[in-house]
Amino acid sequence: MSRTDQLGNFTPQDAPDYGDVLQCMRCGFCLPTCPTFALTGRERSSPRGRVALARAVAEQQLEFTDAVKHEAFFCLDCRACTTACPSGVRAGEVMEICRSQAHQQYPLKHVGKSFREFILQRMLPNPALLEKSMLPARLYQRLGIPTVATVKWTSDQMLRRLLPQGHVPEHVDPSGRIAIAEMPVDPGWIGHRIRDIEQATGGRLAYLTRLGEGLLPDSDTVYQEGDLLHLALQRDDLATAERILDAPPVAP
16 A cells, blocks of 8 residues: 655655555545535545545645645545445545655654654553543533534644644635635734734734634734634745744744
């Protein structure tokens, strides 16, 4: 399933087999079986779309971008598409390899890496420690907090602590120049006004998500812990804006 020689824009270590990504005939039988496609309606969030992304990377038509990384981890790996595919395409296995590629091309920072190692190497193999870790979740349930925030927002916050960070492009205009992207933000920005964020990045905040609800902010809106920022700016400036927001604000 995986290979060790160079395949397009994949790294040589643990790259997918070209035959696996070439096998899809785009019939669409997988679409009704995919939970993430049913949730978003996005082609790239379907098994067919994800295999197409992997093929584009293999054929050097696309770099291994943040969008590819995001879709690799957005896949639930439920394998429902595998049983529906008449060509036998194993999209789940292709996405597993793309996740390995994401860790090679976008390595976690020290804090994220340490937290991931703690969860996978110390907590999960230790039943007693795992039991203790569930105490906050039980308190959360008893207090009725799930009624305050949507499941989608809560699960998104949990995944952000485990998966590689990075901006997530949500919309690109037809010219390809302007993008709206969900940006990771350093906790140091908490309490700052939206105008401070816009001035620092040179972008405009299209909207923010607070406790699972969309909000149209103005320049005096204050960024709060847990807010998700959806920033509109030049596509070429996405990486720069991400570096700015991924660090504490510079003191005036």
